[in-house]
Amino acid sequence: QVQLVESGGGLVQAGGSLRLSCAVSGRTFSSYTMGWFRQAPGKEREFVAAISRSIGLTYYADSVKGRFTISRDNAKNTVYLQMNSLKPEDTAVYYCAADSRLRVARAASAYDYWGQGTQVTVSA
Numbered sequence: 598q599v600q601l602v603e604s605g606g607g608l609v610q611a612g613g614s615l616r617l618s619c620a621v622s623g624r625t626f627s628s629y630t631m632g633w634f635r636q637a638p639g640k641e642r643e644f645v646a647a648i649s650r651s652i653g654l655t656y657y658a659d660s661v662k663g664r665f666t667i668s669r670d671n672a673k674n675t676v677y678l679q680m681n682s683l684k685p686e687d688t689a690v691y692y693c694a695a696d697s698r699l700r701v702a703r704a705a706s707a708y709d710y711w712g713q714g715t716q717v718t719v720s721a
Contacts (some may be wrong), residue, residue, distance in 0.1 A: 599623035599710045601693050606715030609683055613719070617678040619693030619712055626674040630696040631666060633678045633703055635689035635717075644690070644703040646678060656701055661687075683719045691712040 621629070632647040643653040646667040647656045655667050664677040676693055694708035702708070 599629075599695060601710055601712035603691065603693050603715040606691060606717045608718045608720065609640070609699050610720050611685055614658045614679070614681045615683065615717060617680065617691055617693075617717075618717060619676045619678075621674045621676070621695060623640040626669075627671040627677060628697065629710075630698065630701050631667075631669060631676040632694045632696065632702075632708055633676075634693060634694060635687075635691045636714075640689075642705050644692050644705070645691070647701050647703065648676065649701050650699070650716040652692060654701065656703070658703075683717075685719045686702060688719050689717060 600622045601619055603619045609615055630650045633645040635645050636642040644658050645661055646665055648667045648669050648714045664682045669676045681715050692714045693712045695710040
């Protein structure tokens with residue numbers, strides 16, 4: 598059974614930075630495409646970023662491109678999301694997710710496993 602545990606959320610002022618981590622246990626971490634999603638109150642869960650399982654290709658939502666960086670450390674079974682220049686509209690619960698298939702998907706429905714989420718709040 599695969600388990601994902603996020604950490605690193607918190608309260609930060611606009612323009613600040615946070616680094617989220619997602620530790621993965623269970624089957625071989627390197628075999629999963631990993632994604633980050635977020636969900637703000639009253640809104641649907643949306644794609645933030647993803648990283649492929651093989652050569653680490655990265656993909657971003659337009660709203661975070663240039664500000665957020667996704668990375669993975671296969672030796673530590675961990676995926677990260679470095680968030681810089683944070684804006685109040687980045688406030689949401691952030692989730693990491695794992696997809697056992699080769700493709701990199703932006704749809705939440707494509708991901709097999711999910712963490713419990715970590716709250717990120719950006720004050721103006």
